[in-house]
Amino acid sequence: MKKNTIRLLTLIIITQIFLSSMLLITNGYGDPIEIEVGFGAAPVIDGIIDSTTGEWDQAEKQNIYLYPNITVPENGLAIDLWAIQEGVNLYILVRFDLQDHGTSEYDNEFIGILIADEGSNSDFTDAKIVQCSNISENTFQYLDYHINDTEYEEDIIPNGDGAANLEGNQITYEFSMPVKDTKDQVQDVYLNYIHNIYYDFKIVFGKEALYPDGIIISNIVSINLQHPTFTPPSIEELIMFITTIVIFSTIGALYIFYLYRITQLKKEIRRIRS
Numbered sequence: 326m327k328k329n330t331i332r333l334l335t336l337i338i339i340t341q342i343f344l345s346s347m348l349l350i351t352n353g354y355g356d357p358i359e360i361e362v363g364f365g366a367a368p369v370i371d372g373i374i375d376s377t378t379g380e381w382d383q384a385e386k387q388n389i390y391l392y393p394n395i396t397v398p399e400n401g402l403a404i405d406l407w408a409i410q411e412g413v414n415l416y417i418l419v420r421f422d423l424q425d426h427g428t429s430e431y432d433n434e435f436i437g438i439l440i441a442d443e444g445s446n447s448d449f450t451d452a453k454i455v456q457c458s459n460i461s462e463n464t465f466q467y468l469d470y471h472i473n474d475t476e477y478e479e480d481i482i483p484n485g486d487g488a489a490n491l492e493g494n495q496i497t498y499e500f501s502m503p504v505k506d507t508k509d510q511v512q513d514v515y516l517n518y519i520h521n522i523y524y525d526f527k528i529v530f531g532k533e534a535l536y537p538d539g540i541i542i543s544n545i546v547s548i549n550l551q552h553p554t555f556t557p558p559s560i561e562e563l564i565m566f567i568t569t570i571v572i573f574s575t576i577g578a579l580y581i582f583y584l585y586r587i588t589q590l591k592k593e594i595r596r597i598r599s
Contacts, residue, residue: 367411372490391542471512523547
């Protein structure tokens with residue numbers, strides 16, 4: 326009986342160690358963290374999650390870790406990573422707790438999302454950054470950079486938007502970026518809906534406004550963008566559409582009949598005068 330108990334405990338411990346190891350590998354660089362993004366309503370980019378409107382309810386949600394060295398998944402910072410599509414925009418939320426928030430050490434912290442082009446083997450050339458300048462006052466700015474080798478060059482035409490908001494020890498960063506609507510395809514990665522193609526996004530965190538030297542932890546996720554599906558119109562929309570067609574068709578027919586009658590009247594006047 327005692328031997329069976331020992332064997333059972335040993336099996337439980339081994340299983341727990343195995344599952345923990347698998348979790349670390351998944352959150353590290355060994356296997357990519359893949360996200361299938363769905364469609365939903367567009368959230369407001371203000372760093373605040375509005376539960377009354379449920380603006381992020383339809384987002385794909387993952388819990389991942391950012392590491393000092395993503396090839397060695399140790400000493401990670403746990404973050405919530407949410408993503409959702411709406412129209413021609415991709416929205417990404419990063420949220421985490423940090424005991425040191427509110428101290429001068431983190432006044433200039435930032436979260437950045439680096440984007441690699443499709444098939445580029447994690448060659449990150451586009452950076453969307455929300456940079457705090459006074460975190461306790463929720464003072465921040467959104468920055469859009471083109472990465473040339475290791476140089477961060479600010480875009481001439483910025484794309485997307487970003488915001489941050491600190492409440493207690495929890496901070497929320499929100500981003501939006503265009504999909505198939507990029508104005509500057511030289512300085513920005515052109516995100517596209519391609520079946521079974523994943524784009525690599527590198528989530529980076531730092532404590533001072535230096536890029537890339539200020540980055541202290543990061544991790545990579547692969548996101549598969551979805552093509553918008555056709556949504557049939559509702560009965561109300563269909564009735565409104567048909568009514569509009571009937572009204573304008575009737576107006577057009579009456580206008581043509583009016584022109585016809587005027588033409589006939591002119592001919593009649595000419596005939597009488599002659």
